[in-house]
Every structure is written in C-alpha cells, then in structure tokens.
Amino acid sequence: NAGVTQTPKFRVLKTGQSMTLLCAQDMNHEYMYWYRQDPGMGLRLIHYSVGEGTTAKGEVPDGYNVSRLKKQNFLLGLESAAPSQTSVYFCASRFGLAASYNEQFFGPGTRLTVL
Amino acid sequence: QQQVKQSPQSLIVQKGGISIINCAYENTAFDYFPWYQQFPGKGPALLIAIRPDVSEKKEGRFTISFNKSAKQFSLHIMDSQPGDSATYFCAASWGSASKIIFGSGTRLSIRP
Numbered sequence: 001n002a003g004v005t006q007t008p009k010f011r012v013l014k015t016g017q018s019m020t021l022l023c024a025q026d027m028n029h030e031y032m033y034w035y036r037q038d039p040g041m042g043l044r045l046i047h048y049s050v051g052e053g054t055t056a057k058g059e060v061p062d063g064y065n066v067s068r069l070k071k072q073n074f075l076l077g078l079e080s081a082a083p084s085q086t087s088v089y090f091c092a093s094r095f096g097l098a099a100s101y102n103e104q105f106f107g108p109g110t111r112l113t114v115l
Numbered sequence: 116q117q118q119v120k121q122s123p124q125s126l127i128v129q130k131g132g133i134s135i136i137n138c139a140y141e142n143t144a145f146d147y148f149p150w151y152q153q154f155p156g157k158g159p160a161l162l163i164a165i166r167p168d169v170s171e172k173k174e175g176r177f178t179i180s181f182n183k184s185a186k187q188f189s190l191h192i193m194d195s196q197p198g199d200s201a202t203y204f205c206a207a208s209w210g211s212a213s214k215i216i217f218g219s220g221t222r223l224s225i226r227p
Contacts, residue, residue, distance in 0.1 A: 004158075031212060040124070042204055042217035043159070050212050058214065059117075090158050094213060102147050102213050106158030 001026050004107035006091050012113045013081045021076040021110050023091030031094040032074040033058075033104065034066060036087040043090060049074055081114045088112070117142055119207050121218030129226050134192040136221045138205035141186060145207040149215070150179065150190050153202045162203070163190070195225045 007022040023032065030051050035043040045058030049068040063085060065077045074093075078085060088111050092104040120139045128134045138148075149164035165172045165179040165188065172179045178191040192199055205218040 033214075040219055042121075042219045043215075044217070045214055048212060048214065056212070059216075092158075102149070102164070102208060103161045104213075104215060106160065108156075108158050 003027065004091055004093055004105050006089075006107040006110050008110060009108070010111050012115065013078075014115050015082060017081050018077070018079050019081065019112075020078075021089055021091075021112075023074045023076070023093075023107060024072055025074075025091075025093040025105070026072060027093060027095070027105065028071070029093035029105070030071075030096045031104075032068065033092040033094075034064070034074065034076045035090045035092065036060065036085075037090060037109075038087050046076065046089075081112075083114045086112060086114045117216055119205055119216050119218040121205050121221060123221060124219070125222045125224070127224045127226060128195045130195060130197060132195050132225075134190075134195045134199065134223055134225070136190045136203055136205065136223070137187065138189065138218050139185075139187045140207050142207070142209070143186070144209045145216075147208040147213065148179070148181065148188050149206050149208065150177075151204045151206060151217075153204065153220075159204060192223075195223075197225045197227055199223060200225045 004025045033048040034046040037043045047066040052071040067075045091107040094104045150162045151159035152162040153159040176193045181188045206215045208215045
C-alpha cells in the first residue's frame with residue numbers, strides 16, 4: 001500500500017495563476033482532509049470530505065476549492081493564486097465513523113510558493 | 116474556544132532526559148486528543164492519543180497526562196533520544212467528521 005500520496009511535491013506559481021493539487025489514498029478511507037502548514041501556526045484545515053461526492057469548509061477555506069469525484073481522490077484547487085497561499089499543503093485521510101478509527105493518515109506534503 | 120494552545124515553542128533536552136510539552140484547550144466538546152510527530156520534509160504521523168475518560172496513557176517511552184478539570188494535557192518523553200528530535204503537535208478533535216484542531220507545534224531537539 002502506498003498510503004496517502006500527493007502530487008506535485010513542489011510548485012512555484014506566479015500571482016494569479018491557477019493549479020490543482022492531487023491527493024490519492026489506497027486505504028479505502030471515507031474521510032479526506034486538506035490542511036495548510038505555516039511556521040508557528042500548526043496545521044489549519046482548509047476543506048474536508050466525509051465521502052465520495054461530498055465536501056465541506058474547514059477553518060481557512062477562502063481562495064480554495066475542492067472536489068471528491070472518486071472515493072480515493074481529493075483535489076484542491078487554487079483559481080487565482082496569491083502570495084498569502086505560499087505554504088506547505090498536507091492531505092490526510094481517515095477510515096470512518098467508528099471511534100477507534102480516529103487516526104488521520106497524512107501524505108508527504110506539497111510545498112507551494114506563490115511569487 | 117476552538118483553539119489548542121501549545122507550549123513551549125521550542126525545547127532542547129539532553130539525551131536521556133525527560134521532554135515535556137504542554138497543551139491547553141477551552142472547548143469541552145473535544146473528545147479525542149492526539150499527539151502527532153513530524154520529521155523535516157515529512158507529513159505528521161500519529162504518536163499517541165487519549166480520550167478524556169482516562170487520566171494517563173503510556174506507550175513505551177511516551178506518556179500522555181490528561182487533566183480534564185484543568186482542560187490541560189501534556190506529552191512526556193522519557194529517556195529522550197536524538198531520534199526523538201522532531202516537531203510535536205498536540206491536537207483536539209470532535210464531531211462525526213473528527214475535524215482536528217492542531218496546536219502551534221513544539222520543535223524538540225535532543226542533544227547527544
């Protein structure tokens with residue numbers, strides 16, 4: 001099992017450009033999450049999904065859109081990138097509702113720089 | 116109310132010593148308190164977690180102490196080793212989607 005994978009690993013954008021970050025998991029997890037990590041601020045939830053075809057806003061959703069067309073994939077889009085979106089982006093997934101399955105599994109991250 | 120406050124921001128401990136990281140929360144709806152460990156260039160990984168109905172959980176050299184009345188919890192790393200050098204995040208979770216609120220992180224360095 002590859003676990004949670006993220007594509008690309010690194011990306012540099014110019015202000016106003018768009019891009020899509022891809023997250024894939026092969027663990028048959030129901031829930032998937034997108035976070036951003038900034039120095040001194042921990043990880044903040046951008047959007048999440050509780051199943052195929054569903055999405056919901058997290059703590060910092062502005063400027064981002066997401067889609068979950070397939071259970072194994074969760075896409076994060078930036079329509080018009082801004083320097084404030086320079087960050088490391090992490091995707092995570094979780095099995096389901098049962099209390100013993102609260103653990104989120106994280107991908108390796110995507111380092112995005114917006115100039 | 117949704118914040119999890121973590122301290123210290125950075126910590127240096129001698130090899131063999133005890134590392135202690137503290138966290139505090141306000142929201143009594145939180146029902147799951149994980150600690151994540153992150154090495155440079157990697158994603159966070161679950162280290163140990165506790166539910167509010169127990170006061171302590173131990174896994175090897177790692178122990179969570181939980182004080183429900185004070186709304187505080189802490190991570191203790193016994194016999195700290197250089198391989199423990201990493202960033203540690205406390206967190207709190209609630210609700211059916213188990214959204215996690217992370218603390219700001221503690222960068223731990225274990226000196227040989």
